[in-house]
Amino acid sequence: MTQQHGILVANASQAHLFERSSFSEPLVQLADWVYPASRMPARDTERAPLGQSLAGRAGLAPRVDLKHLHRSAFAEELAHDLREAVMDYRLKSLALIVSNPFMGELLRHLDASVQKVVGDKHPLDLTSLSLTDLDQRLRTDFHL
Numbered sequence: 001m002t003q004q005h006g007i008l009v010a011n012a013s014q015a016h017l018f019e020r021s022s023f024s025e026p027l028v029q030l031a032d033w034v035y036p037a038s039r040m041p042a043r044d045t046e047r048a049p050l051g052q053s054l055a056g057r058a059g060l061a062p063r064v065d066l067k068h069l070h071r072s073a074f075a076e077e078l079a080h081d082l083r084e085a086v087m088d089y090r091l092k093s094l095a096l097i098v099s100n101p102f103m104g105e106l107l108r109h110l111d112a113s114v115q116k117v118v119g120d121k122h123p124l125d126l127t128s129l130s131l132t133d134l135d136q137r138l139r140t141d142f143h144l
Helices: 066-087 102-109 131-142
Strands: 004-010 014-020 028-034 091-098 118-122
Touching: 004 066, 014 066, 028 066, 066 091, 066 102, 091 102, 091 131
Parallel strands: 004 091, 091 118
Antiparallel strands: 004 014, 014 028
């Protein structure tokens, strides 16, 4: 089996995993993820109570940002699937083109086997580009 170079293009609500065996080869899409909860309107993601306080009053309960919880859940899902790709020996290297602050969230969830193959890291959101435009941008700007 040929080892491939992986490229993850992601933001907090969607991700695309591509591979190519060499710089001259075209991008091949391996997987897509969509996590629409990360795109919820702000009024739906405002701080919500986590539970009851010791005094039994909900108003004193610790609060958590739902948007952060959704970002974290999506990052954990991606990290698990990336681990599977690496463990299957399909990815020799992995470049991350991931928006901020989602890049940090994803990096926190990656285990050692994936972190070992991560090379390039670029904090950008290129998820809206077409496959042709993305391929051209990866070649010219990042030499990927």
